[in-house]
Amino acid sequence: MSSLTHAPARAGQVSPAPPRRRRKLRGDEIGKILFVLPAGIAMALLFGYPVVKNLTMSLQDYSLQTFFTGEAPWVGLANYVDVVTDPIFGQAMLNTGLFTAGSILFQFVIGLALALFFKQHFPLSATLRGLLLLPWLLPLIVSSATWRAILEQDSGILNRFLGVFGVEPIGWLVSPSIALIAVIGVNIWIGIPFNTTLLYSGVQAIPDELYEAGSLDGATHWKAFRYITWPSLRPVVSVVLILGVVYTLKVLDIILGLTGGGPANATQTLATQSYQRSFVDFEFGHGAALSNILIVISMVFAVVYLRRGRHAADE
Amino acid sequence: MKRHMVMAAGGMSAALVLAACSGGGDGTDADTGEVSSLSVLDYYNNDPDNSLIQAGLDRCAEELGVTLERETVPGGDLIQTVLQQASSQTLPDVLMLDNPDVQQIAETGALVPLDENGVSTEGFAQGVIDASTFDGHVYGLQPVANTLALFYNTDILADEGVEPPTTWDELREAAAALTEGDQYGISFSAINTYEGSWQFLPPMWTNGGDETELTSPEVAEALQLWVDLVESGSASESVINWSQGDAKDQFMAGRAAMMVNGPWNIPSMNEMPDVNWDVVQFPVNDPSQTPVAPLGGEAWTVPVTGDEASQAVAVDFVECLNTPEQQLDWAVSRYTIPTRTDLAEDFLAERPEMAAFAEQVANARSRTGQLGPEWPDAATVIYEAIQLALTGQASADEAFAQASAR
Numbered sequence: 243m244s245s246l247t248h249a250p251a252r253a254g255q256v257s258p259a260p261p262r263r264r265r266k267l268r269g270d271e272i273g274k275i276l277f278v279l280p281a282g283i284a285m286a287l288l289f290g291y292p293v294v295k296n297l298t299m300s301l302q303d304y305s306l307q308t309f310f311t312g313e314a315p316w317v318g319l320a321n322y323v324d325v326v327t328d329p330i331f332g333q334a335m336l337n338t339g340l341f342t343a344g345s346i347l348f349q350f351v352i353g354l355a356l357a358l359f360f361k362q363h364f365p366l367s368a369t370l371r372g373l374l375l376l377p378w379l380l381p382l383i384v385s386s387a388t389w390r391a392i393l394e395q396d397s398g399i400l401n402r403f404l405g406v407f408g409v410e411p412i413g414w415l416v417s418p419s420i421a422l423i424a425v426i427g428v429n430i431w432i433g434i435p436f437n438t439t440l441l442y443s444g445v446q447a448i449p450d451e452l453y454e455a456g457s458l459d460g461a462t463h464w465k466a467f468r469y470i471t472w473p474s475l476r477p478v479v480s481v482v483l484i485l486g487v488v489y490t491l492k493v494l495d496i497i498l499g500l501t502g503g504g505p506a507n508a509t510q511t512l513a514t515q516s517y518q519r520s521f522v523d524f525e526f527g528h529g530a531a532l533s534n535i536l537i538v539i540s541m542v543f544a545v546v547y548l549r550r551g552r553h554a555a556d557e
Numbered sequence: 558m559k560r561h562m563v564m565a566a567g568g569m570s571a572a573l574v575l576a577a578c579s580g581g582g583d584g585t586d587a588d589t590g591e592v593s594s595l596s597v598l599d600y601y602n603n604d605p606d607n608s609l610i611q612a613g614l615d616r617c618a619e620e621l622g623v624t625l626e627r628e629t630v631p632g633g634d635l636i637q638t639v640l641q642q643a644s645s646q647t648l649p650d651v652l653m654l655d656n657p658d659v660q661q662i663a664e665t666g667a668l669v670p671l672d673e674n675g676v677s678t679e680g681f682a683q684g685v686i687d688a689s690t691f692d693g694h695v696y697g698l699q700p701v702a703n704t705l706a707l708f709y710n711t712d713i714l715a716d717e718g719v720e721p722p723t724t725w726d727e728l729r730e731a732a733a734a735l736t737e738g739d740q741y742g743i744s745f746s747a748i749n750t751y752e753g754s755w756q757f758l759p760p761m762w763t764n765g766g767d768e769t770e771l772t773s774p775e776v777a778e779a780l781q782l783w784v785d786l787v788e789s790g791s792a793s794e795s796v797i798n799w800s801q802g803d804a805k806d807q808f809m810a811g812r813a814a815m816m817v818n819g820p821w822n823i824p825s826m827n828e829m830p831d832v833n834w835d836v837v838q839f840p841v842n843d844p845s846q847t848p849v850a851p852l853g854g855e856a857w858t859v860p861v862t863g864d865e866a867s868q869a870v871a872v873d874f875v876e877c878l879n880t881p882e883q884q885l886d887w888a889v890s891r892y893t894i895p896t897r898t899d900l901a902e903d904f905l906a907e908r909p910e911m912a913a914f915a916e917q918v919a920n921a922r923s924r925t926g927q928l929g930p931e932w933p934d935a936a937t938v939i940y941e942a943i944q945l946a947l948t949g950q951a952s953a954d955e956a957f958a959q960a961s962a963r
Contacts, residue, residue: 309643310665329963395795396739397812416794418948504749505797506944521637522750523933 293537300530308526321531330507330515337422338511338536341497342490344426345433349486350479352430353437358471360438361445371442378435386499389428390415393500415501418508425500425509429493436489437482444478445471477550484547488540512536592870594624598638599653599855602629605824609890613700617877621870643667648860650871656688656699656856657751657924657932663691664930669859670694674872684852685896688923691930697856698879701893703819704850704917705759707840711833713740713814721837725760725782728840732791735814742791744804744813747783747943752800754939755851755924756817757783759839761939762849762922768935769927771942771957778842781953784946797947808832819853820914823892836913852921854893894918938963 300321302314325331360371377385392399393414401411414424452470456462461469494513497503503510503518510518512532520529595618601610607629618625628649630638636658642648643665654662662668672678672695678686682702689697707728709721717735722728732742746756757779761768766776786792792813796804801818805825808816809832817839826834838848857878859871877883884895889907894915901915925932942960945951951959 306640306661307665309640310667312644396741396793413794416798416948418950501798502749504944506749506941506948506950508948523937524636524640 296530296534296537299526300534302527304526304530306524314527317527321527322535325515325519325528325531325535330510333507334510334512334515337509338491338513340422341426341429341493341509341511342487344423345429345490345493346483346486348426348430349433349437350483353434353482354441356434356438357441357445358467360442371438374438375435377432378439382432382495383499385432386428386496389431390500393424393428416505418506421501421505421508425497428500429490429496432496433486433490437486440478440482441475444475448474480550481547484543484550487543488547491536491540491543512539592623592867594626595651595867595871595874596649597625597627597651597653598635598642598649599627599629600632600635600655601653602631606821606891609887613878613883613887616883617874620877621873623870623874646863648862650859650862650864650867651874652858652860653855654697654858656685656697656852656854659689659697659856659858660691660925661930661933662858663694663696667860668696669861669868669872670696671698671859671872671875674869676872676876680897680899682852682896682898682918682921684918684921684923684926685854685856687926688852689856689858697858698875699854699856699896700879700884701888701891702852702854702896702918702921703821703893704853704914704921705756705817705819706836706838706850706913706917707815708808708818708822708834708836709815710808710811711835713811717814721835722840723837724840724844725842728782729785729789729791732786732815733789736791739812741793741807741813743786743815743817744792744799744807745783745786745796745817746799746801746804747787747796747940747947748798748800749940749944750800751933751936751940753797753943754936755853756801757939757943758851758922758924759817759848760842762851763839763846764842765846767927768924768932768939771935771938771961776957777954780942780946780956782842783943784953787947794947797944808834820892820894820911823910836910838913838917847920848917850917850921852918852923854896 299314301316301318302308302321303317304314308314356374360367393401395401395411395413395416398414400414401409405411413420415421448471452474453466456466456470492513493511494517497509497511497514498517501509503514513536516529516532516536518529519525519532597614599610601607611627614625614627632655635653635655639648639652639654639662648667652668659668676695676698678695678698681698685699685702686695689695689699707721713735714721714731719731719734720727722731728743735742747753760766760779760782761776764775764779766773766779770776783796787794787796793799793807799807801822804813804816805818805822807813808818809826809829811832826832839850841848857875859868859875862868879896881895881897881900884897885900885903885907887893888895888900888904892908892911894911895901895904896918898919901919905912905915924936928935938957938960941963942951942956945959946953946956
């Protein structure tokens, strides 16, 4: 979409070029297409097919039977109506929003703080940065199992630790009012390396000369950050935030591993609901409808990302 | 589409060749009408079960003169694997299914009715046959069964001078008396999966509750028992996040004096000889009641592969897995209960510690006996209600109404 609105405007500036260019390029076109073709086929198979399949599935009564009989009657938008009117849907939407916003906010702020911290050179800085990647490298199933043990109410190490200070045991994963916070906390822990790594590379790319010049003008510490680091970092920041949102919206493993969407649906998100409908209840039409809703939400952010990327390339 | 053609053709005499072609992928060789191998799919992927099952399968394979191609998948992946195989027409010749799933799969038309192929179900416990029956036909045979009962730590109960409870009041009192420090009186699973629903069935059914009417006072009363145990602190609040494996870990670690659990844990419990335990049937609410527990275990079925020759051998194979000798062998080695009721005596002579379970199985009900393929919906309402009540979001009286509204 953005390319359509964009291209003519730019072409207009170059004025008479387009018609001539089109004619001239016709000879090369076959060669170009041949270069693009393998990628196009791969995209169609790996992305196009599942997306189309998911779309058609969401319009069908796709059940256990379908796998055996191959019959999946068309039901129009009934699946969408069903999942949206389900009382859990509102809670799942709210939880998805809270989970995403909470995760992104803290992942980003902590990630940025760490990136700036590691910009300063000090002994073992590289080693520490390497260690910081650990949460990212661990399989999610291991992370969630480990955190589940840590957050366990009676014998978990966190409550034991807090107990030293006289804090009563907290039901991290068993209290409906706390479970979502605990799950977000674990997801923040998992997401920090991603944020730190990208932001650190952004920080590294800022020329030292800027800071030297800035310090002559009296821009140090907070002012240096405000007027040098932040503006220089902005393209990286938008990439980190948008990718972070898209990744976080579809987080599934961590929630399933920690709470399974419980207690009493307190940590149910669109992603866990979609999983539940498809692979526990075997109502694949409902599951597909939910995941399509999720895809549309993600796409809003993806489009913003693509537009940003285009601007950056244009600049 | 292709499947229809194959199945329709299966009835015709000329179809065997066609069917054999389509069945080529599942490891059968029906070209000559001679079946030399059977493919088997099950979820006994961990030892000791894995090798004990293998021994039984091998015995029957030898008896029928076929070789086996056995595939095992983790329990949670079985149905997904079956669905994938169904859509690619590569279902195995012999398929093991968890008994509450048999009717759902039978409903799809994927299974061969065993009773129409001369398999007799005489002598089997009725609950077992109910679980494998759909629309009047038997689709699976279950050699051994398991169920739930109340395990207790004999040392802890003796130290505290507490007798194993036989009624709910005694259960509440015992659990409270056994709760101190790091140790809870009882552990069980109230997790938000079918596992949590399954663990709730002993109190629910024993009290006369029924899955066809979940908003009845009998069901609410049973839920109140769970609520009381948690609210009084006799059970951890974490039970809403515990699987049965977690409940067992708590018991084995000495952090619970009693637990609701099944005999499949016994082999691993025997590896920790420091913990002395015994088992009683799940207590009753009113002394006039009989403990009723859910029937667990797996049935062996024969999928419709279109290859009639292989299907016939597979039916014989399933029958072989259910002979009295094979039932006893698996029951004794795997700490499960033979489903032929007349084997109880022989079995208990070898495994006296299984007495409570054997009694419990005699009165056990199958989960799908009443609702059939609709059971998963009821099971979902049950665990949702448990979660609502145990987290204090609804009273035990209102929880089921609230959960069924969803």
